[in-house]
Amino acid sequence: MRTYLECIPCFLKHSLDVSRLVTEDDALQEMIMKKVLSLLRDVRSEESPPLTTARMHRVIRSLTGEPDPYSSYKETFNHIALGLFPRLKARVQISEDPFETALRMAIAGNTIDCISAAELDESQLFESIEDSLSCPLDRSVIAGLASSISEAERILYIGDNAGEVVFDRLLLEEMPREKVTFVVRGSPILNDATMEDAVAAGISPQVQTIDTGSDAPGVILEECSAVFRDRLTDADLIIAKGQGNFETLSDNEKPIFFLFKVKCSVVSRDTGAGIGRVMVYRGGRG
Amino acid sequence: MRTYLECIPCFLKHSLDVSRLVTEDDALQEMIMKKVLSLLRDVRSEESPPLTTARMHRVIRSLTGEPDPYSSYKETFNHIALGLFPRLKARVQISEDPFETALRMAIAGNTIDCISAAELDESQLFESIEDSLSCPLDRSVIAGLASSISEAERILYIGDNAGEVVFDRLLLEEMPREKVTFVVRGSPILNDATMEDAVAAGISPQVQTIDTGSDAPGVILEECSAVFRDRLTDADLIIAKGQGNFETLSDNEKPIFFLFKVKCSVVSRDTGAGIGRVMVYRGGRG
Numbered sequence: 001m002r003t004y005l006e007c008i009p010c011f012l013k014h015s016l017d018v019s020r021l022v023t024e025d026d027a028l029q030e031m032i033m034k035k036v037l038s039l040l041r042d043v044r045s046e047e048s049p050p051l052t053t054a055r056m057h058r059v060i061r062s063l064t065g066e067p068d069p070y071s072s073y074k075e076t077f078n079h080i081a082l083g084l085f086p087r088l089k090a091r092v093q094i095s096e097d098p099f100e101t102a103l104r105m106a107i108a109g110n111t112i113d114c115i116s117a118a119e120l121d122e123s124q125l126f127e128s129i130e131d132s133l134s135c136p137l138d139r140s141v142i143a144g145l146a147s148s149i150s151e152a153e154r155i156l157y158i159g160d161n162a163g164e165v166v167f168d169r170l171l172l173e174e175m176p177r178e179k180v181t182f183v184v185r186g187s188p189i190l191n192d193a194t195m196e197d198a199v200a201a202g203i204s205p206q207v208q209t210i211d212t213g214s215d216a217p218g219v220i221l222e223e224c225s226a227v228f229r230d231r232l233t234d235a236d237l238i239i240a241k242g243q244g245n246f247e248t249l250s251d252n253e254k255p256i257f258f259l260f261k262v263k264c265s266v267v268s269r270d271t272g273a274g275i276g277r278v279m280v281y282r283g284g285r286g
Numbered sequence: 287m288r289t290y291l292e293c294i295p296c297f298l299k300h301s302l303d304v305s306r307l308v309t310e311d312d313a314l315q316e317m318i319m320k321k322v323l324s325l326l327r328d329v330r331s332e333e334s335p336p337l338t339t340a341r342m343h344r345v346i347r348s349l350t351g352e353p354d355p356y357s358s359y360k361e362t363f364n365h366i367a368l369g370l371f372p373r374l375k376a377r378v379q380i381s382e383d384p385f386e387t388a389l390r391m392a393i394a395g396n397t398i399d400c401i402s403a404a405e406l407d408e409s410q411l412f413e414s415i416e417d418s419l420s421c422p423l424d425r426s427v428i429a430g431l432a433s434s435i436s437e438a439e440r441i442l443y444i445g446d447n448a449g450e451v452v453f454d455r456l457l458l459e460e461m462p463r464e465k466v467t468f469v470v471r472g473s474p475i476l477n478d479a480t481m482e483d484a485v486a487a488g489i490s491p492q493v494q495t496i497d498t499g500s501d502a503p504g505v506i507l508e509e510c511s512a513v514f515r516d517r518l519t520d521a522d523l524i525i526a527k528g529q530g531n532f533e534t535l536s537d538n539e540k541p542i543f544f545l546f547k548v549k550c551s552v553v554s555r556d557t558g559a560g561i562g563r564v565m566v567y568r569g570g571r572g
Contacts, residue, residue: 009295016295037323041323
């Protein structure tokens with residue numbers, strides 16, 4: 001997905017929010033803002049938004065020395081989600097269609113997002129789960145995903161956020177795990193899941209897990225490791241969670257299913273779906 | 287008032303909104319955005335926000351050739367306000383304290399603002415009038431304003447927006463008009479009132495009206511005409527409407543009363559009053 005002009009003020013606001021999370025030093029916040037303003041001048045519309053987010057976070061890291069601003073946020077949401085896990089797992093198991101229920105749970109987990117829901121609490125998460133379980137979804141796409149999973153030999157499941165990965169585990173446990181490679185980010189960016197979170201969620205080692213080799217909150221192929229790129233090339237099915245993966249992979253031609261909540265007006269415009277809408281979206285040529 | 291870091295994303299969003307109002311040409315919108323990003327790098331925190339707004343609008347005017355993007359908006363709100371005027375005037379006249387009622391009406395008119403209420407309609411205006419008439423205001427400040435008016439010899443009443451000026455007329459008509467000079471902006475900026483609007487509202491010629499000589503949405507003295515500056519120096523009381531005048535005159539030492547609605551988080555922080563709050567605020571040394 002391209003970058004729209006309305007992404008630019010949003011980038012700037014985000015960089016200010018992160019600066020304030022990391023430092024109380026006004027002069028340092030201002031220095032970050034000026035560097036980000038310069039960086040935003042060079043944004044090209046054909047680039048995907050997560051590339052700019054990655055670049056802004058590099059600026060913030062280099063100026064503040066803080067490698068992981070959302071560290072405690074990620075821990076909190078892993079903890080909350082793990083506390084819910086047994087109940088959610090039971091709900092999947094007793095449901096009429098465990099695959100679809102787990103799929104809906106996995107999308108509900110995408111509510112956990114530091115950008116659009118910095119103030120997210122447990123009650124909002126419950127609300128989101130109920131909403132995701134009951135909202136209308138395109139049944140033919142769900143059936144298409146289920147049959148793609150059973151036909152595929154090598155599935156890449158690209159995760160999004162910490163906490164959310166616990167919800168992904170519900171879906172992974174309804175899939176033939178031996179065929180699946182779970183993917184996390186190469187290093188901390190926003191509240192996105194890294195290897196540590198996949199382990200905390202109990203995904204790794206039960207599902208083979210690799211990282212992208214990149215610090216982008218999405219999949220920017222040129223910045224990913226050779227290992228990840230090879231695995232992507234070999235995969236015959238990709239499942240990608242969250243807006244960041246959608247924004248960076250929406251033009252990819254491989255068979256791909258995107259599971260996410262629409263969180264901003266730009267993605268809403270690009271997909272034609274309203275903000276807050278739960279999406280199971282078939283991309284690629286598949 | 288100084289510029290805070292959170293003004294910067296807001297400036298950028300505003301410039302995008304104005305660009306889109308003026309042109310549908312994506313490339314031109316992008317060119318404006320890039321120029322504004324450069325301009326924002328040079329903003330100094332000690333400058334007042336309206337100076338940056340003026341500079342951004344100069345960029346937009348020079349790149350698009352459109353001198354007055356809010357022209358039709360201003361006409362509409364003059365028209366709506368003039369339609370309401372006889373009823374509002376009657377309400378002032380039958381009220382127990384016509385001065386206070388007119389003062390509250392004048393502040394209610396400050397709801398008409400293209401930045402914070404691009405979608406403002408007549409029903410919101412009615413709501414705002416009722417709110418402004420009934421909300422708690424500091425009676426001692428109102429009494430202070432009334433006695434300052436009666437003691438003053440030369441009063442400068444600095445207006446804010448088109449449409450709103452019709453509400454100002456209610457207050458001006460409760461004041462000794464021969465002592466008052468009404469002030470509008472020197473040329474179109476946002477939906478701020480210019481001479482044309484003061485005439486349309488029926489203020490000029492019944493009250494002597496001058497303009498600032500500047501295109502800033504506030505009073506940036508270095509950019510104002512000598513005529514206006516002399517009049518400001520000579521005045522022994524200033525009444526200033528709206529956030530833009532507050533932001534540019536809050537550090538002025540002359541006896542000054544600000545009448546406005548708090549419309550953004552930055553002014554809310556600076557004044558300690560919540561967003562939407564109706565303010566009668568005594569500034570200066572007076």
